[in-house]
Amino acid sequence: DAKTTQPNSMESNEEEPVHLPCNHSTISGTDYIHWYRQLPSQGPEYVIHGLTSNVNNRMASLAIAEDRKSSTLILHRATLRDAAVYYCILRDDNQGGKLIFGQGTELSVKP
Amino acid sequence: ETGVTQTPRHLVMGMTNKKSLKCEQHLGHNAMYWYKQSAKKPLELMFVYSLEERVENNSVPSRFSPECPNSSHLFLHLHTLQPEDSALYLCASSQTVFWGEQYFGPGTRLTVT
Numbered sequence: 001d002a003k004t005t006q007p008n009s010m011e012s013n014e015e016e017p018v019h020l021p022c023n024h025s026t027i028s029g030t031d032y033i034h035w036y037r038q039l040p041s042q043g044p045e046y047v048i049h050g051l052t053s054n055v056n057n058r059m060a061s062l063a064i065a066e067d068r069k070s071s072t073l074i075l076h077r078a079t080l081r082d083a084a085v086y087y088c089i090l091r092d093d094n095q096g097g098k099l100i101f102g103q104g105t106e107l108s109v110k111p
Numbered sequence: 112e113t114g115v116t117q118t119p120r121h122l123v124m125g126m127t128n129k130k131s132l133k134c135e136q137h138l139g140h141n142a143m144y145w146y147k148q149s150a151k152k153p154l155e156l157m158f159v160y161s162l163e164e165r166v167e168n169n170s171v172p173s174r175f176s177p178e179c180p181n182s183s184h185l186f187l188h189l190h191t192l193q194p195e196d197s198a199l200y201l202c203a204s205s206q207t208v209f210w211g212e213q214y215f216g217p218g219t220r221l222t223v224t
Contacts, residue, residue: 041217042215042217042218043115043201043202043203043215043216043217043218044154044201044203044213044215045214045215046212046213046214049212093210096207096208096209096210097209098156098167098209099156099213100153100156101153101154102153103153104153
């Protein structure tokens with residue numbers, strides 16, 4: 001499985017945008033980029049996923065580089081409830097497969 | 112109840128005890144998963160069930176014994192655990208095994224004394 005690299009931690013101020021980077025230089029053509037987050041004392045929850053085009057949903061936006069070797073999860077206005085560990089995961093959704101979680105990025109949000 | 116529920120939320124057990132963790136999903140999914148999350152470590156996939164049939168067993172010690180009596184319920188039976196088994200045990204489900212979004216429960220925080 002292709003590997004992802006994320007910063008261990010990031011800080012943000014409340015109501016400001018947050019850009020969470022993920023590098024995946026060995027991504028294959030059929031790997032989708034998935035993002036999950038884990039709030040304190042909870043299980044992970046799905047945030048967003050995409051293949052090539054940028055994606056938007058009610059929680060976040062996903063910007064994917066043209067060469068697909070990196071992506072960025074964008075929270076448009078961080079709130080205190082967005083403080084969590086964010087995981088960037090690659091999975092071949094054409095064949096299915098496991099979600100392999102790394103260490104993720106621990107995001108803290110300051111009021 | 113909606114989503115994925117797990118009971119108990121917290122469990123303390125001695126090394127000679129036998130206990131069970133329960134997971135229930137109210138989403139009509141066909142696949143269920145057990146994960147282990149130790150302190151400062153990534154989630155590790157332990158077991159996977161598809162329509163009550165075990166499809167994955169990731170070299171988990173036999174002191175962990177899963178059971179899936181139907182597609183809505185998943186159990187993890189524990190016996191003669193070690194202190195290093197203390198962790199957060201998470202259950203998840205998805206519509207089809209290894210496809211689509213996985214929905215996680217809140218986890219059971221297990222402490223082995």
